[in-house]
Structure formats: C-alpha cells, structure tokens
Amino acid sequence: MFDIYLLEAAINGILLGGVLALLALGLNLIFGVIDVVWICYAELIMMGMYGMYYMVSVYHFPFLIAAVLAIALVAAMGVLLHLIVIAPLLNAAPINQLLATGGVLAFLQALATVMFGIDFRNLGIRLPVIEIHDMYISYARLLAFGTALAGMVAVWLFLSRTYTGTAIRAIAQDRQIMPLMGVDTRRIYIVTSAIGGGLAGLASCLLVLQYDVHPFIGLTFGPITFMICVLGGLGNMVGGFVAAFVFAEIISIAGLYMDLEWGYVFAFVFFIVMMFFRPRGLLARRS
Amino acid sequence: MNRALPWIVGAALIVLPFVYHAPYPMHLMVVVLIWSFAYTSWSVMGRFGLVSLGHGGFFGVGAYGTALLWNTFHLSPFVGIPIAMAAAVMLALVVAYPCSRFRITGHYFALVTLALSAIVQQVATAGRDVTGGSLGYTPERVLGGESILAFQFSDKLTWYFIALGVWAIGLFIRWRVDHSMIAYALEAIAEDEDAAGAAGVNVTAEKLKVTALSAAMTGFAGGLYCQYQMFISPDTVSGISVSLQMVFACVVGGIYVLPGPTVGAIITILLAEGLRIFFGTGALGWDNLVYGTLLVVFIIFLPQGLVGAAWNKLTGARQTA
Numbered sequence: 001m002f003d004i005y006l007l008e009a010a011i012n013g014i015l016l017g018g019v020l021a022l023l024a025l026g027l028n029l030i031f032g033v034i035d036v037v038w039i040c041y042a043e044l045i046m047m048g049m050y051g052m053y054y055m056v057s058v059y060h061f062p063f064l065i066a067a068v069l070a071i072a073l074v075a076a077m078g079v080l081l082h083l084i085v086i087a088p089l090l091n092a093a094p095i096n097q098l099l100a101t102g103g104v105l106a107f108l109q110a111l112a113t114v115m116f117g118i119d120f121r122n123l124g125i126r127l128p129v130i131e132i133h134d135m136y137i138s139y140a141r142l143l144a145f146g147t148a149l150a151g152m153v154a155v156w157l158f159l160s161r162t163y164t165g166t167a168i169r170a171i172a173q174d175r176q177i178m179p180l181m182g183v184d185t186r187r188i189y190i191v192t193s194a195i196g197g198g199l200a201g202l203a204s205c206l207l208v209l210q211y212d213v214h215p216f217i218g219l220t221f222g223p224i225t226f227m228i229c230v231l232g233g234l235g236n237m238v239g240g241f242v243a244a245f246v247f248a249e250i251i252s253i254a255g256l257y258m259d260l261e262w263g264y265v266f267a268f269v270f271f272i273v274m275m276f277f278r279p280r281g282l283l284a285r286r287s
Numbered sequence: 288m289n290r291a292l293p294w295i296v297g298a299a300l301i302v303l304p305f306v307y308h309a310p311y312p313m314h315l316m317v318v319v320l321i322w323s324f325a326y327t328s329w330s331v332m333g334r335f336g337l338v339s340l341g342h343g344g345f346f347g348v349g350a351y352g353t354a355l356l357w358n359t360f361h362l363s364p365f366v367g368i369p370i371a372m373a374a375a376v377m378l379a380l381v382v383a384y385p386c387s388r389f390r391i392t393g394h395y396f397a398l399v400t401l402a403l404s405a406i407v408q409q410v411a412t413a414g415r416d417v418t419g420g421s422l423g424y425t426p427e428r429v430l431g432g433e434s435i436l437a438f439q440f441s442d443k444l445t446w447y448f449i450a451l452g453v454w455a456i457g458l459f460i461r462w463r464v465d466h467s468m469i470a471y472a473l474e475a476i477a478e479d480e481d482a483a484g485a486a487g488v489n490v491t492a493e494k495l496k497v498t499a500l501s502a503a504m505t506g507f508a509g510g511l512y513c514q515y516q517m518f519i520s521p522d523t524v525s526g527i528s529v530s531l532q533m534v535f536a537c538v539v540g541g542i543y544v545l546p547g548p549t550v551g552a553i554i555t556i557l558l559a560e561g562l563r564i565f566f567g568t569g570a571l572g573w574d575n576l577v578y579g580t581l582l583v584v585f586i587i588f589l590p591q592g593l594v595g596a597a598w599n600k601l602t603g604a605r606q607t608a
Contacts (some may be wrong), residue, residue: 037394087588094393095338099538100586102531107579113572199551214573219527223405226398234394262415274387275399 005256008135013252014245015137017213018145019206021244023221023238024150024228026199032172032235033192036097038088040105042222044081044197047108048074048204049213053121065098065127071201077192078197086193105218120212127209144206151202152241155195168192224251224264227271233281243282247271297455303446313443320450320557321512322536327531328504328550329460332497332544335470336391336477340530341382341400343500345375347525349509351411351418354426354519357437364438374508376499377405384497387491390480393432401527408526412462423520426513431530438514446515453511454549457504463502469493474484476573535582550594 027041038044048070055066085104091098123168127139159165167183168191179185211217228247247267255263274282304313326602342597352371356362361368386396402580411418418424432441440446464470475483484490513519522528532555541549550591559574589596 025471031394037398047588085583085587092590093336095336095397096586096590098397099338100583101535102534102581103579103586105579106528106531106535106575106582110572110575110579113578143578150390223401223527225497227402228394230398234398259413261409264407265409265413268409271402272399273381274407275389276390280389284390 001255004134006253008137009010009252010249011135011137011254013249015055015141015145015253017245017248018148019203019226019243020228020248022134022148022151022199022203022206023225024232024244025155026196026244027225027229028232028235028237028240029155029199030192030196031229032237033168034082034086035094035175037101037234038081039098039101039195039226040081040108040119040147041196041200042220043105043108043112043226044074044077044200044217045204045207045221046213046215046218047077047286048201049208049211049217050112050116050121051204052208053123053213056123056125057121067202067205068187070205071198072108074201075194075198078193078195078200080118081197082189082193105222109218110217111273116215118215120214122212123208125209138210147202147206151199155199157276158195164188196238217260222265227268231274231278231282232273236281239281246282289492296482300451301448304444310449311445313447315556315560317443317450318570319516320447320454321508321515321554322556323549324450324454324511325505325508326533326536326540326552327454327457327461328399328501328508330537330542331464331504333534333537334465335473335497335503336392337473337494337498337535339501339531340341340402340499340527340534341379341403341496342505342533343525343527343529343531344400346509346529346533347404347407347411347521348375348510349506349511349564350513350519350524351407351424352506353425353510353513355417357426363436364510364514368438368507371508371510373501375502375509378407379478379498380495383495384491389496391477392480404422404526404530405436408521409527411521418521419454421521423518423523425512425518428517450511450515453507458545458549460500460504460579463483464497465545469496470578503538511577537592538590539581539585539592540600543591544598547592547594551592554593579600 023041024047027038031037035190037197051070051073052066055061055069056063080121081101081104084099088098089100130137130139159169165187167178170181170186171178171183171185175185178208207221212218224247228243229240232243234239247270249271250267251263253262253263254266310455313432320505320608325342328340332339342456349368349371352374353364353367356367356370357364381481382400385391386399391399391587412421414420415422426439429439433439440449472483475486476490476493480490509524512524534557536551538551539554541550558577562574562577585592591599
C-alpha cells in the first residue's frame with residue numbers, strides 16, 4: 001500500500017540529510033587533515049546561530065549580509081580554536097586533543113548561557129510551506145538542502161581545483177611527507193580550520209531558520225554528527241555523505257511512527273550495531 | 288609516613304562528623320564522596336588509555352534502573368541496584384566487545400561510547416510515560432522517610448558513613464586493579480596492542496574485564512546517587528555532559544594517581560558550589576565557564592593533573608602508578 005505520509009517523511013529525511021552531510025563534511029575535513037576531532041563542533045554552530053539571531057532580529061541586518069558575516073565569524077572562531085587549543089596539543093596524545101575540545105564545548109555552552117541566557121530564541125521568520133500532492137514540505141528545509149549541497153560542491157571544487165586544496169588533500173593522505181615537499185603545514189591547518197569553521201557557519205545560517213537557538217542546541221546536532229562521521233569512516237568524506245542520508249532517513253521515518261526522540265534512539269542503536277559489521281566505516285573495505 | 292597517611296586521613300574522616308556536622312557541609316561531603324566514587328570508577332579504566340565517554344550512560348542506567356525497579360515492582364534497592372549494575376555491565380559489554388574485537392581505540396572508542404551515553408539520555412527522555420521524561424523522576428518515599436529495606440535515610444550522618452564506606456571501597460578496588468596482573472597486561476596493551484597480543488596477552492579479555500568492573504562501579508554510583516538525592520533527571524544523571532564531567536574531574540585531579548579523581552571531585556564540586564553562592568542565581572553558566580577553561584588549560588599545561596604533578600615534584604620522577 002502506498003503511504004503518502006511515509007513518502008513525506010522520506011523526503012524530509014533526504015532534506016535533513018543534506019544539512020547533516022554538511023556538518024559531517026566540516027568535521028571530516030578537519031579530522032582528515034589535522035587528525036583532530038572537534039567535539040565542540042556543534043557548539044560552534046550554536047554560536048553562529050546566536051550571531052544570526054542578534055544580527056537579524058536585534059540589529060536588523062539583511063539576512064544575506066548577516067549570513068556572510070556569520071560564516072566569517074564562525075570561520076574565525078575555527079581558526080582561534082586551532083591556534084589556541086589545538087596547535088599546542090598537536091603532538092599530544094589524540095585523546096588529550098579530544099578532551100581539550102570537550103573543554104571548549106563546556107566553555108562555549110557556558111559562555112552562551114552567561115551572555116545570552118537560557119531562553120529559546122528564533123528569528124521570527126516563517127518561511128512558507130509548499131504543498132505537493134497532499135505532502136507538506138517546508139521551504140526552509142528545501143533551502144537548507146539546496147544550500148548545503150551547493151556548499152559541499154564549492155568545497156569539493158576548492159579541494160580539487162586549487163593549489164591550496166590539492167595541498168590539503170595531500171596532507172590528509174600523508175602527514176609526514178608533505179612538509180618535506182615544501183608545503184607549509186601550519187598554513188594549511190589554519191586554512192582547513194577556517195573552512196571547517198566556515199561550514200559550521202553555513203550550517204548555522206540554515207539551521208537557525210528551522211530551530212530555536214538556545215545554549216544547549218549543540219547537543220541536538222553534536223552526537224549525531226560524530227556518529228555520522230564514525231559510521232562513514234572518520235576522515236572519509238564520501239562515507240560521511242552517505243551515512244548522513246542513512247541516519248536522516250532513520251530519524252525521519254522512525255519519527256513518523258513514534259516520537260522524534262525514538263528516531264534518534266534507533267539511529268544510535270543502528271550505529272552501534274553497524275560497528276559490529278563495518279567498524280572502519282560504511283564504505284571501508286574489510287581487511 | 289607514606290604508609291600511615293591513608294589511615295590518618297581515614298580516621299580523620301570517620302571522626303569528623305562527631306566534631307562538626309552542620310547539615311550543609313555534611314550534604315556537600317556526601318555529594319563529593321559519591322561523585323568521587325563515580326570518578327574513581329571511570330579512572331579504573333581511563334588510566335589505561337581506555338577513555339570512555341559512555342560512563343554517563345552507565346551512571347544513568349544505575350540511577351534509572353534502581354528507581355524504576357523500586358517504583359514499578361517494589362524491589363528493594365538491595366536487589367534493584369545489583370540488577371541495575373548488571374544492566375550497566377551488559378550495556379558496556381555490548382559496546383566494548385566489538386570495539387575491542389575490531390580494534391576501535393582512541394578517538395573511535397571515545398566517539399562510539401559517546402553514542403552510548405547519548406542513547407541512555409534519549410531513552411530516558413523519550414520514554415516519558417515510564418521515566419517522566421526531562422521533568423525527572425522520583426523514587427517513592429517510604430512512610431516516615433526512613434527504612435533500611437528501602438535504602439532511604441533522612442539522616443545526613445547515615446548517608447555520610449555509607450558514602451564514606453563506598454568511597455573507601457572504590458579506592459581499594461582501584462588500588463587492587465593497579466597492583467594486579469591485569470594492570471601489567473593493560474599497560475602493555477596501552478603501549479602497543481599488537482606487541483601485547485603477540486606476547487600472549489588476551490587483549491579482548493583484559494579490556495572487557497576492566498570495562499565491566501568500571502561500568503558496574505559507575506552503575507552502583509548511579510543507584511547510590513538516586514537513593515541519596517531522591518530525584519533524577521536525564522540531564523543530571525546521563526548524557527554527554529555527565530561523561531565529560533567525569534573525565535574532566537579525573538584530568539584535573541590526575542588520572543594516574545589513586546587520589547586524583549577524589550581531588551578532582553572536591554575541586555569541581557566546591558568550585559561549582561562556591562560560584563553558585565558567590566553569584567547567587569545569576570551564577571547560571573559561570574561554573575561551567577570556569578570548568579571548560581580549566582579543562583583546556585589543564586590538558587595543555589598540566590596533563591598529569593594536580594595530584595599527579597605534585598607527586599612528580601615530590602618523588603622527582605615520572606611516576607605512572
């Protein structure tokens with residue numbers, strides 16, 4: 001039997017998947033190149049969302065200008081995060097790097113609580129909902145999906161067509177050799193952090209249209225993003241892309257039959273079960 | 288002197304409430320002791336490089352398991368806590384087995400276990416018909432508020448001695464693990480898994496043993512916390528923030544030294560309380576602001592923790608056990 005609600009949920013899942021793929025791409029890029037996991041990645045997005053809120057709702061910037069500024073802001077935060085926290089720890093045990101960014105997570109959450117309070121805030125922009133054959137698809141989600149895809153294509157073009165992009169991919173493949181080939185690792189790390197931050201900034205512009213922002217919003221996206229990256233194989237950008245859509249479909253379709261939280265529970269359980277079968281990621285060859 | 292010190296501290300802690308037992312400091316002591324036990328439980332495996340972010344999940348299973356069994360089936364916590372502990376161990380093994388079998392270590396291990404605490408938090412929130420959701424959950428009180436069978440005591444002094452005993456046992460367990468054959472095996476594994484395996488160490492078995500022990504202790508801590516506070520909510524007993532809180536306290540105190548997690552608990556809890564009193568209700572967030580900053584600073588400048596650094600200074604050597 002054909003179920004229109006199921007189709008609607010599946011389409012919404014694909015739209016959600018686009019944004020999740022964008023999040024996973026930023027995290028994967030940073031992991032692949034710098035070999036660090038930013039546990040606080042979703043908190044950067046939260047700061048970007050607050051930036052959008054203040055610029056658009058409080059200071060009445062035009063949306064697009066605010067978006068560009070927000071992307072720049074979060075990119076700058078990414079660079080700062082790298083210079084202040086990651087750079088001194090580059091040679092420390094990986095787990096110390098992970099914990100340090102965990103400290104940044106607590107810091108940013110608390111900073112948002114102190115600076116902005118714990119109220120839920122939104123832009124107050126209500127984008128129209130499109131109706132196709134009794135299915136309701138929100139314009140905000142379509143926009144997010146389209147922009148996320150465009151952002152990913154832009155990053156892909158940058159990585160494959162420019163000299164810096166080539167250097168970034170080369171470092172991801174062999175961290176030891178590239179400095180000997182005359183690539184300035186420090187500069188590449190900073191550029192990568194800026195791109196990773198910029199992607200988080202882009203995500204924050206898209207998410208602020210769909211979600212209220214509050215200091216703990218990062219916990220909604222953070223865990224799911226890490227799981228997507230691990231499921232796709234940390235550092236494997238294509239794997240992360242595929243995993244994002246798998247996760248989004250599980251959340252969306254399970255959310256149709258039960259509460260949304262159960263959708264997350266199923267996605268997490270699926271993740272752990274998959275670790276039995278594909279411990280190195282969905283697309284990894286079994287060794 | 289070094290041998291006598293633990294006994295002196297122990298005696299002082301036993302005598303203390305007879306000299307001074309104002310309710311608020313007593314309450315703080317109990318909370319510090321319970322969390323010290325939980326942090327010590329984390330460090331039992333954390334000190335071997337098995338950095339788990341899933342302990343918030345084990346703690347949550349312990350707390351919710353105990354409360355649910357009591358309210359639903361009227362099972363005394365004396366039965367309920369062991370069942371909840373067993374559930375925490377099961378959960379730990381379900382994740383730890385594939386992790387260890389497929390060589391998921393370091394980053395990957397931390398992130399996979401992170402999923403675990405996220406699951407427990409989401410289940411506790413989503414199962415709101417049973418668990419009360421994010422509003423929290425309260426074990427039913429017995430009439431008069433005091434019953435040994437129900438493991439409910441209105442008297443802070445009783446709780447102090449229970450928590451003190453549990454904490455001492457926790458330290459003893461960790462001490463035993465540190466001085467057992469398992470510790471040698473796990474240290475070898477932490478250095479080089481392949482080499483340890485080739486030398487005849489059963490990598491998976493050793494890892495699972497210490498993980499099960501650590502999860503059981505953390506589950507117990509969760510049950511104890513539930514019985515003492517008589518109120519639990521998904522955010523305070525499970526999830527990533529609780530996991531990070533455990534790791535953080537251990538890092539501040541020092542993972543590799545026995546009193547490290549306890550010192551971490553004292554510092555973090557007193558800091559939070561101090562900031563709360565200092566800023567009043569406006570303190571919202573300030574404690575975590577200081578936490579987060581300290582965690583970053585500690586990992587960059589003092590990765591061996593306060594006690595660890597002091598110990599190194601005293602002995603003039605790099606000491607790991």
